[in-house]
Amino acid sequence: MAKNFIPKIVAFCCNWSTAPVVNKAVESDAQFPPNIKIVKLMCGGMVTLAFILKAFELGADGVFVATCRVEDCHYVTGARRAVDVCDNTKKLIDMLGFEPGRFKLGRFSSLEHKVFEKAINEFIGVIKKMGPSPIKVQRRTTASTSR
Amino acid sequence: MASKKSKSSKTTGSDSSIQDFLNEKGVTIQFPEICDSFPIQEITMSSCRVACPAGVNIKAYLGAITRGDFQRALEIVKETNPLPGICGRVCTHPCESECRRGEFEDPLAICALKRFIADYELKNGSKNIEPCKRTKKENVAIVGSGPAGLTSANDLVRMGYGVTIFEELPVAGGMLITGIPPYRLPRDIIQAEIDNIVKLGVELKTNTKVDNIDDLFKQGYKAVFLAIGAHEGLKLKVPGEDEYEGIVDCIKFLRKVNRGERDKPGERIIVIGGGNSAIDSARSALRLGCSEVYIVYRRSRKEMPANEDEIKEAEAEGVKINYLAAPVRIIGKDDKVTGMECTKMKLGEPDQSGRRRPIPIPSSEFVVEADTILSAISQKPYISCFKDCGIKITKWDTFEVNEKTLMTSKPGVFAGGDAVTGPSTVIDAIAAGHRAAHAIDRYICGKPLEKEKSPEIVQRELTPDTFSPERATRLKAKKIPIEKREDSFAEVELTLNEDEAVREAKRCLRCGPCVECIHCIKECEKRMFGISTDKGKELLMVHGLPKNIKLTEEVSAMLNVKGKVAAEVRIEPIVSEVSEEMCRGCGQCESVCNYSAIKVEEKEDGLRIAHVDAAICKGCGTCASVCPTGASHLSLFKSKDIEKELEGFFG
Ligand SMILES: Cc1cc2nc3c(=O)[nH]c(=O)nc-3n(C[C@H](O)[C@H](O)[C@H](O)COP(=O)(O)OP(=O)(O)OC[C@H]3O[C@@H](n4cnc5c(N)ncnc54)[C@H](O)[C@@H]3O)c2cc1C
Numbered sequence: 001m002a003k004n005f006i007p008k009i010v011a012f013c014c015n016w017s018t019a020p021v022v023n024k025a026v027e028s029d030a031q032f033p034p035n036i037k038i039v040k041l042m043c044g045g046m047v048t049l050a051f052i053l054k055a056f057e058l059g060a061d062g063v064f065v066a067t068c069r070v071e072d073c074h075y076v077t078g079a080r081r082a083v084d085v086c087d088n089t090k091k092l093i094d095m096l097g098f099e100p101g102r103f104k105l106g107r108f109s110s111l112e113h114k115v116f117e118k119a120i121n122e123f124i125g126v127i128k129k130m131g132p133s134p135i136k137v138q139r140r141t142t143a144s145t146s147r
Numbered sequence: 148m149a150s151k152k153s154k155s156s157k158t159t160g161s162d163s164s165i166q167d168f169l170n171e172k173g174v175t176i177q178f179p180e181i182c183d184s185f186p187i188q189e190i191t192m193s194s195c196r197v198a199c200p201a202g203v204n205i206k207a208y209l210g211a212i213t214r215g216d217f218q219r220a221l222e223i224v225k226e227t228n229p230l231p232g233i234c235g236r237v238c239t240h241p242c243e244s245e246c247r248r249g250e251f252e253d254p255l256a257i258c259a260l261k262r263f264i265a266d267y268e269l270k271n272g273s274k275n276i277e278p279c280k281r282t283k284k285e286n287v288a289i290v291g292s293g294p295a296g297l298t299s300a301n302d303l304v305r306m307g308y309g310v311t312i313f314e315e316l317p318v319a320g321g322m323l324i325t326g327i328p329p330y331r332l333p334r335d336i337i338q339a340e341i342d343n344i345v346k347l348g349v350e351l352k353t354n355t356k357v358d359n360i361d362d363l364f365k366q367g368y369k370a371v372f373l374a375i376g377a378h379e380g381l382k383l384k385v386p387g388e389d390e391y392e393g394i395v396d397c398i399k400f401l402r403k404v405n406r407g408e409r410d411k412p413g414e415r416i417i418v419i420g421g422g423n424s425a426i427d428s429a430r431s432a433l434r435l436g437c438s439e440v441y442i443v444y445r446r447s448r449k450e451m452p453a454n455e456d457e458i459k460e461a462e463a464e465g466v467k468i469n470y471l472a473a474p475v476r477i478i479g480k481d482d483k484v485t486g487m488e489c490t491k492m493k494l495g496e497p498d499q500s501g502r503r504r505p506i507p508i509p510s511s512e513f514v515v516e517a518d519t520i521l522s523a524i525s526q527k528p529y530i531s532c533f534k535d536c537g538i539k540i541t542k543w544d545t546f547e548v549n550e551k552t553l554m555t556s557k558p559g560v561f562a563g564g565d566a567v568t569g570p571s572t573v574i575d576a577i578a579a580g581h582r583a584a585h586a587i588d589r590y591i592c593g594k595p596l597e598k599e600k601s602p603e604i605v606q607r608e609l610t611p612d613t614f615s616p617e618r619a620t621r622l623k624a625k626k627i628p629i630e631k632r633e634d635s636f637a638e639v640e641l642t643l644n645e646d647e648a649v650r651e652a653k654r655c656l657r658c659g660p661c662v663e664c665i666h667c668i669k670e671c672e673k674r675m676f677g678i679s680t681d682k683g684k685e686l687l688m689v690h691g692l693p694k695n696i697k698l699t700e701e702v703s704a705m706l707n708v709k710g711k712v713a714a715e716v717r718i719e720p721i722v723s724e725v726s727e728e729m730c731r732g733c734g735q736c737e738s739v740c741n742y743s744a745i746k747v748e749e750k751e752d753g754l755r756i757a758h759v760d761a762a763i764c765k766g767c768g769t770c771a772s773v774c775p776t777g778a779s780h781l782s783l784f785k786s787k788d789i790e791k792e793l794e795g796f797f798g
């Protein structure tokens with residue numbers, strides 16, 4: 001395992017609570033890990049199995065989903081849906097023989113940028129231990145995630 | 148700034164160029180075929196909070212009230228307003244004018260709710276307040292203990308500075324205690340809130356007039372905040388003013404009354420002016436037993452700057468108001484005032500303040516008899532003692548300051564509140580106190596003064612069960628009956644009880660970083676859009692968007708900065724779309740939509756297709772995420788966009 005392996009992480013964030021949290025974390029900390037791709041969604045509930053698998057397919061070493069606290073969801077049920085989607089995704093990844101630890105869901109209120117930072121750093125630590133993703137990246141961008 | 152921009156664009160995937168435009172002042176958007184431009188705004192706060200000069204997080208504390216968590220509500224208020232009991236009584240509540248529910252029925256009684264939680268603390272005993280930890284060696288001197296001075300003291304002591312307030316009078320509180328009468332603002336409330344600030348470790352020196360700023364610096368203070376208010380009444384400038392006895396400045400009159408003196412100024416009183424000080428003088432005079440009280444105001448009721456409620460109460464108590472009348476001459480006999488000649492006025496073009504300018508109507512003079520005239524036209528600061536300190540002073544005898552930093556022309560000396568703006572409001576003074584505290588902190592730390600503290604991110608305090616989609620009438624606080632008000636300076640308005648407060652707070656629609664289509668208000672129009680350039684997309688709010696701009700299709704528009712075209716942008720509504728050819732009519736989306744915005748409908752040919760009602764849809768995309776065929780998608784943050792973003796990262 002390469003010692004200086006920098007994992008590629010994709011983080012899906014909801015537009016209301018967590019995107020601002022992430023921005024704040026990035027802005028307030030110069031040491032914020034650089035190799036994280038933040039993808040804004042209108043609602044955590046919008047994250048799908050397809051997006052998550054797509055990210056892995058494209059070469060992500062880990063995928064993080066950040067949503068509001070369940071009771072804080074701007075769209076009332078969106079964060080709850082995200083939980084369901086993530087549970088299912090975990091099961092599926094496990095079935096596919098892929099480490100489920102490469103995927104994580106975190107819930108934050110809009111002021112918890114420090115908590116977010118900690119969570120993402122922990123996640124990176126876990127991925128670092130696991131090493132690069134076993135998925136061989138195939139450059140075939142035509143494949144769509146149609147559901 | 149540049150480095151920050153590149154960093155955030157790297158991580159969020161969207162370019163922040165629009166945001167940068169917005170950060171400059173005066174960014175508007177202009178649509179083709181419509182000449183007007185519309186201000187645009189980043190969606191970070193609810194409209195009530197935007198309207199509050201001090202930026203109180205109203206939505207969050209109303210949410211806490213609905214849950215019965217009054218302590219938390221108080222904490223939220225105190226983050227931005229150290230004087231909630233005072234504001235809950237006398238604030239001009241600009242937030243209520245902007246309340247979204249106001250577009251539908253009566254706005255939330257935000258002010259009364261603030262009062263409720265402040266009183267809740269008083270009633271149930273406040274938590275022990277510990278002095279703040281002193282973390283900085285520097286001391287700051289604050290001159291004046293009105294709301295501006297108190298707020299900055301509160302902020303600075305929390306930041307860890309040593310803070311001393313110098314107050315000329317024997318009591319602290321400024322106009323709150325010398326101007327506003329106790330029947331509107333009881334003295335124990337003022338005292339309790341000042342005590343809470345003093346307990347944080349602020350040193351309060353009453354009976355101490357400051358007239359030499361250099362002395363303060365010599366005593367070791369690193370910065371000075373001048374919050375001396377505006378207490379010197381302006382002259383009426385009409386003949387007879389200096390000839391007769393019986394013409395009293397309202398600030399002096401109220402000061403006496405508020406000190407506890409109960410002598411009648413006379414029998415028949417004329418009060419000149421239309422602000423809070425005029426109404427307060429008139430209502431106080433009635434309470435002292437004056438038999439007749441007239442107010443003479445040169446504009447109409449609509450232009451009157453006093454709080455609407457106060458005007459109503461004054462009339463109910465028996466004050467007679469002569470609108471559109473102005474003094475011409477004071478009449479007297481044997482050195483004593485006997486009356487005043489007035490002229491009728493009409494309203495002309497709007498002046499600088501936006502109010503219509505009153506113009507005298509020729510030969511319309513009439514005489515009002517009176518033995519005492521209370522002048523309440525306006526005030527300016529007692530500034531003469533600061534004239535030799537090297538501080539620039541405007542032609543209105545106020546301090547000249549940098550609008551953003553509140554620093555005067557003398558480094559380290561800041562000024563704010565009525566002393567800068569002329570007579571204004573408590574909440575404006577509080578806002579100035581915050582601004583000064585932040586600028587003073589930056590000044591002492593040697594940071595550039597200009598950067599405003601950006602508003603912190605909206606707190607989400609609410610839970611789904613706080614929705615109240617039905618119509619619900621605004622609760623009115625009870626008042627003591629008129630008969631009981633004579634000769635009494637007891638408080639007129641009463642506090643809501645717990646049940647009432649919870650009920651009222653539940654009316655809040657928890658607007659905020661959301662689409663404006665608050666699902667319970669069908670009539671309400673959405674004003675939030677995705678605005679995109681070639682570089683990226685942002686969600687922004689456009690205020691006052693005209694009806695003929697369709698909410699369902701993309702439009703191009705020009706982004707103007709300070710009136711000049713800066714960029715072409717595309718405006719997209721964020722709503723769900725359903726591609727008919729892919730929809731199988733399964734109804735999954737229908738079952739997840741919280742707002743009943745999407746419905747499966749049967750078309751003529753028998754096909755079942757989901758249909759989105761764009762007026763209700765909030766654009767959350769929950770439906771898109773459950774759609775098994777991919778027929779349902781979002782017109783902003785589309786699946787394709789997200790894929791592209793991912794590919795861009797790895798490619
Ligand atoms: C009758 C009346 C009714 C009002 N009603 C309302 C209302 O309902 N709602 C509302 O929002 N606003 C109201 N206002 C306005 C509001 O009270 C003021 O805008 C606000 O108090 C201004 O705060 P400030 O801190 O700038 O100054 P002030 O409150 O005026 O405080 C200034 C303090 O500085 C002290 N001081 C002055 N010079 C010196 C010196 N050289 N050395 C030491 N100390 C000095 C003064 O003694 C005073 O205590 C009312 C005003 C009046 C007069």
Ligand code: SF4
Nearest residue numbers: 195246247655656658
């Ligand atoms: S409904 Fe609530 S959040 Fe919306 S403007 Fe009114 S008080 Fe503020």
Ligand code: SF4
Nearest residue numbers: 740764765767768770
């Ligand atoms: S995006 Fe979909 S789920 Fe959300 S409100 Fe619109 S139709 Fe309903």
